[in-house]
Amino acid sequence: MGPIEDRTVLITGATDGLGRATADALACGGATILVHGRSRERGEETMAELRAAAGEDRAHLHLADLSSLEEVRRLAAEVEENHGRLDLVVNNAGIIAGERELSQDGYELTFAVNHLSHFLLTGLLLPRLRRSAPTRIVNVASIGQSPIDFDDVMLERGYSAFGAYGQSKLAQIMFSFELAERLGGEEGVTVNALHPATLMETKMVRDHFGRARSTVAEGVEALTRLAVADELDGVTGRFFDGLAESRADGQAYDPEARRALWELSEELTRDG
Secondary structure (H helix, E strand, C coil): CCCCCEEEEECHHHHHCHHHHHHHHHHHHCEEEEEECCCCCHHHHHHHHHHHCCCCCHHHEEEEECHHHHHHHHHHHHHHHHCCCCCCCECCCCCCCCCCCCCCCCEEEEHHHHHHHHHHHHHHHHHHHHHHEEEEEEEECCCCCCCCCCCCCCCCCCCHHHHHHHHHHHHHHHHHHHHHHHCCCCCCCCEEEECCCCCEECCCHHHHCCCCEHHHHHHHHHHHHHHHCCCCCCCCCEEEEECCCECCCHHHHHHCCCCHHHHHHHHCCCCC
16 A cells, blocks of 8 residues: 555544544644544543644545435535545444444334445445545444345344444454455455454443443554555455454354345435
């Protein structure tokens, strides 16, 4: 991919945790960061800190609630309208919902935010990524994965917070593999999935697990390597655990399951 200087990077969930720390690392390396967040207060604070550290032109704020597909469409339209190129998309935003909730579109909330929003956003931004190639898409997934039950994707028959989270993260990996295959590596756009580090010291981990097992800095190292390292030029359709390539849940390697997820995701995110 070459030097990060003058590259334009969209990071979802860039106002906290891994996204925030990665935004800082890439901005200080010379990239222009499109800061996505849901809260205007945290977004403006993040943007101000990035600009103070890296320069006035290094951060731009885009607000969107990823539980709303309408807002995801608006986010993509804003990026398309306001930025001449797009070199890297880091689909990082994620939640763990303690109780079963529905998104603004009526879908199970964790699946909607962690997978469907990024499926739609990436698809809408693909034309810009193609025009800016060589470009990369990095989906921040997890080593915690749960197979998808296509008879109950919305988990109406039984809900657990970690089951919902694991399903959504496997969906991100399956989406990564399927998109990489459909792109074929011929258009200069690569897509990979990543488990950055185990139980990093983030608010999500503190709220749901109580203790950390790794630092955010470890996650940033793994994520930025996958995002910009020259040795990964052309590498696509892979799953990484930290700095090493790894193997995902077996369902991710089932072409029929990947295709079923893709078709379901298209149906659920279809406008109108």
